Amino acid sequence: MTQDRRFPVRLDLKQGTVDMSHGSGGRAMAQLIAELFHRHLDNALLAQGNDQALFSPPPGRMVMSTDGHVISPLFFPGGDIGSLAVHGTLNDVAMAGARPLYLAAAFILEEGFPLADLARIVASMASAANQACVPVVTGDTKVVERGKGDGVFITTTGVGVVPEGIHISGDLARPGDAILVSGHIGDHGVAILSKRENLGFETEIRSDSAALHGLVADMVTAVPEIHCLRDPTRGGLATTLNEIAHQSGVGMQIREEAIPVRPEVTAACELLGLDPLYVANEGKLIAICPGERAEDLLTAMRMHPRGEDAAIIGAVVEDELRFVQMETRFGGSRIVDWLAGEQLPRIC
Amino acid sequence: MTQDRRFPVRLDLKQGTVDMSHGSGGRAMAQLIAELFHRHLDNALLAQGNDQALFSPPPGRMVMSTDGHVISPLFFPGGDIGSLAVHGTLNDVAMAGARPLYLAAAFILEEGFPLADLARIVASMASAANQACVPVVTGDTKVVERGKGDGVFITTTGVGVVPEGIHISGDLARPGDAILVSGHIGDHGVAILSKRENLGFETEIRSDSAALHGLVADMVTAVPEIHCLRDPTRGGLATTLNEIAHQSGVGMQIREEAIPVRPEVTAACELLGLDPLYVANEGKLIAICPGERAEDLLTAMRMHPRGEDAAIIGAVVEDELRFVQMETRFGGSRIVDWLAGEQLPRIC
Structure with missing residues (x-):
């Protein structure tokens, strides 16, 4: 790559830091975009270089979802804010049964943030997007003064297409439906907290942060x-x-024994005074389907690496008070x- | 409206402030969403209440654009961060010649931010979205600790459809093309700065913040x-x-005399040591079209309220060094x- 004549001196990605000019709209911002963002997130749509990305979606219903990411710390066991910002939004798109197509990413950077850390985050984002085959096609960069932000916040937005015949929504749970979870719960929250508090658990718990649209595609194929x-x-x-009980106007009965929780997570939660039922996950899903299709769905989930520890954890019941009860x-x-x-x- | 049984006490929208629980994912966040966001931004897609919005776009090519908004101050003559966040993203979508369809909005709130200010911002957002006939269909709320943000940041993302036969991109400028601007430049930046510095100009300059997709629709109809x-x-x-000269590999020749600048803006810029050519606009556009269609385009622009002061300001020329030169x-x-x-x- 020859040096762009607009930028006589390359960005110092080792010692440099974000300064206000990187959000100016001018030359410094153009350089940050060219030498850092485009370098990692390289794809044909982003390379259009316009303030918007143009694409031709397949016909059908679409979904859009957006999520701001403000996680602290930025780097944690099992991921960082870059990979999380990709996984979080891909998953919100996938939870409509959709196939994610494209991502947009908006960065709010704090003056003084090390460019080396930013490059590491963007590289991780690119890697997560590549693995998921969902490119980041457009973006934005703003800079706020020191003390008016916290390193980096990333808002990602995703669009996707919903296959024909699939109708998935939080208001569709019905009495008699089965409730499934795709694997162990609580890993993400405990991983973040262990890092934040430097508690030094014997077994390092890693965030479960992962893209779930592959699992979802298998699930809707098996049980539309x-x-x-x-x-x-x-x-x-x-x-x-x-949330789902409220949206659907139903109650739920779940069994504690059936909910997969890793022993290390149980132990950490006891130590920290947390209930794993309330701890955040970033690579798990809850599925609700007609009771008679639950075993088929479970089988399909367990055949996918992201669902191998899936379990049926309860059932939807009639309850006008919309309570979730646990045995x-x-x-x-x-x-x-x-x-x-x-x-x-x-936490995210 | 009867009170939701989940929230025994209503949000205090007069004296209340944002606290960390409003970003928890739990009951307090559900209440903020129900009693503040949904109340103002009410529409059928948002009311789906899922983590994503489902819609059926018309067939054709689509665009997606995202923009973080970190403007300071949050309220300024002619708008606020809420209306700006709608206009900014609508305009980025429209600049592909597209008709905007839907918006997503992600809020990053600072602990302690007054709920009354937030409600004012969301109401302004709703009003701008209603006027533009482009609903905010999905969103997200995060809260950061006091001193880790700055009141409120809003990232909006828009999607739109591009009419058939329209091909607009920053790399399509060709020697012989005319360069037009839709009106007076510099109003937004000067309005913000006058407020920020309390300079107290005699004539209050207002931001030009406005949605331009109506103007664009007329323009592409007149001159596809x-x-x-x-x-x-x-x-x-x-x-x-x-930017366009660089993308298209061309030079540009513009005439200072032809560029519309309000006398108050010129005066303010002189006072502040600014050049209006570099000052931000939020309700103006630059158009480049074949020279022989320039008069038709100008006529179409001037017939629209957002383009009544439009002008032809120069021409695209051959220049492998891609310089913009001004007479x-x-x-x-x-x-x-x-x-x-x-x-x-x-500034935005």
Whole structure:
């Protein structure tokens, strides 16, 4: 690559930091985009170089989803804000049963943030997008003064297409439906917290941050009658089930024994005074389908690497009060309510 | 409206402030979404209540664009961060010649931000979206600790459809093309700065923040052969022309005399040591079309309220060095370069 005549001196990606001129719209911003963002996120649509990306989607219904990412710390076991910003939005698109097509990414950078860290984050984003085969096709960069941000915030937006015949929404759960979860819960939240608090667990728990659209594609092929899909991120499994119960006007009965939780996560939660049911996940989903298709769905999920620990954890019931109730390990029953207050700030 | 049983006490929209629980994913966030965001931005797609919005776009090519908004101050003459976040992204979509369809909005709130201010911003956003007939169909809310943000940042993403036969891109400018601007330049930047610095100009200059897709629709109908459209935001007219010159591999010749600048803006810029050519606009566009269609395009622009002060300001020329040159008011010639450094931080 020959040096662009607009930029006589290359960006210093080793020692350099973000300064206000990187958000100016002028020459410094053009250089940051060329030498950092485009270098990593390289694809034909982004290379159009316009303020918008142009594409021809396949015919059919589409979905759009957006998510701001403000996670702290920026780098954590199992990922970083870059990979998380890709996975988080891909998953929100996929939870409509959709195939994600394209991503947009908007960065809000704090003056003084090391360019080396930014390059590492963007490289990780590019790697996550490549693995998912969903390119980042357009973006934006703003810079705020030192003390008016926190390193980097990334908002990603995704669009996707919904296959014909698939109708998935949080208001479609019906009494008699089965509730499934795709694997162990609580890994992400505990991984972030262990890093944040430097608790030094013996076994390092890694975030489960991962793209789930491959798993979803297999699931809707096997069982097109799926009623609801949702990824239990902030607020965890408990809050997500309450959201769906509220939207659908139903109750839920789940069994504690059936919910997969890693022993290390259980141990960490006990130590930290957390309930794994409320801890965030970034690579898990909840599925609700007609009871008679639950075994088929479970089989399809377990055949995919992201669903090999999937389990049927309960059933949808009639309840005009829309309660989520859990049969505990000891044979009792308790109401699993919405998350009140804030358990783990800036978990995603 | 009966009170939702999940929220026994209503949000205090007069005295209340954002706290960390509003970003938790739990009950407090659900209440903020229900009683503030949905109340103002009410529409059928948002009411789906899922983590993504589902829609059926008309067939054809689509565009997607995203923009983070970090403007300071949040409220300014002629608008606020809410209306700006709608206009900014609508315009980026429209600059492909597209008809905007839907918007997504992601909020990053700082702990302690007054809910009354947030409600005012969201109401303004809703009003701008309604006027433009482009609904905000999905969103996200995050909260960061006091001192880790700056009140509110809003990232909006838009999608739109491009009419058949329209091919507009920054790399399509050709020697012989005419360069038009849709009206007076520099209003937005000067309005923000006057507010920021409390300079107290005699005539209050208002931001030109406005949605331009109606103007664009008329323009592409009148002259489908338009080659480039771009809104000269950060970096101003000068930087935007340089961007297009660079993308298209051409030079440009513009005439200072032909560029519409309000006398108050000229005066303010002289006072502040600014060059209006580099000052941000939020309701103006640059159009480049074959020279022989320039008069037709100008006529079409002037018939629209957002283009009544439109002017032909120059022409595209061959120049392998891709310089933008300006014939000055005094008959001289100077190179109009990219913005170097940062003139007006956080202007959008």
